[in-house]
Amino acid sequence: MRRGAGIGAIKNKNLAQARYKDKGTEIAEDQFSQMTKQMEVFKKNLEDFATKHKDDIRKDPQFRLQFQEMCASIGVDPLASSKGFWAEMLGVGDFYYELGVQIVEVCLATSHRNGGLISIDELRDRVMASRGRNSQDVSLDDLLRAIRKLRILGNGFTVLTAGSMQLVQSVPGELTMDHTNVLQLAQKSGYVSKSQLIKEFKWEEERTRRALEFLTKEGMAWVDDQGGSERLYWIPSLFPDVKSS
């Protein structure tokens, strides 16, 4: 026959539970203070690192990329605010805001010829030219980051990927897959034609017509009636000579 637990046993059990609880709190507190300490050390190290390599971060795009990646992996975004430690310490915030303004300027200045579509390489060349020779080097990664920051202003700025190349669209208006496919095909020679699209993508005539009409309407494509038997559609932003002018 089993004996039920006596009052003494219950007391003992309660006591043990209370002790466990105390111990638990103690451990948690301990861990917390240790974490805090670790964080402090970490923050200090990161700050030291940033201060030490300030010039590298500002000047060397490769280094800047690595620093950004490092920050991202621990959940720190140096660009989150122009105030705060990072911006003050490094001036990186300013760097990207300045870059953003220059990107907007280049896109506006060239939109009359390219309909608001510019290849990232041309954008980089032009931004570099407008920054002058003695300024910091700008990498494609920097451009993409700055453009991402521009989104805050609305969805006027988008980066499109067409095959191996990236294009920056600075006018509102949604480009569909069809449109980017056309742009991708146009990379080869600067132009496309209806029959080319039909052959390449197996599209029906109507779909081809709609895609080309859209690009023409948006000012991204120019028509050419002297290129042979059918109308050619040229994309100024993919035309090599535009860059040299």
Added chain:
Amino acid sequence: MADFEWPWQYKFPPFFTIQPNLETRKKQLEAWCSLVLTYQRHKKSYSLDVTEAQTSPLFHNKAINRKLTLDAIYTILDELKKRGHVEYTDKVRKQCLVMWRTPEEWGKLIYSWVSANGMNNTVCTFYELTEGDATTNEEFHGMEKWLLVRALRTLEAQGKAALMDDGVKFF
């Protein structure tokens, strides 16, 4: 024309097809107008024969095998006419005057030269103004007489000059 700097559009094949999209066409005509005027200015030419122009390098880029049709040329000339830079001299629109500066602009230019050289209240012959040694570095040097007279008339209308037979008095 070796040293003439063509704009990038000149090598862009669709530039030679009038664009159906209004926005794009506006940019295209803008570029054409400025090309025609800078080209004429470079050549120091004050007139244009439409028939001849069809084969001139201005409207025909042999390198890319593109040229403007006659209709397209008229579209551009009409646009220039609207802006006061072109005037047809015959009814059938075969000949036109091309003024890369409007007479008003020329007038201003001449008058500022006159003022800078202290020629106010003096008389100048037309020949002195456009062919004289004193003006060799001025843009209006070598200017044709009809345009000079029109430029001076704009000054006359403002009370800044009085025209005589072959000369002008500046005030």
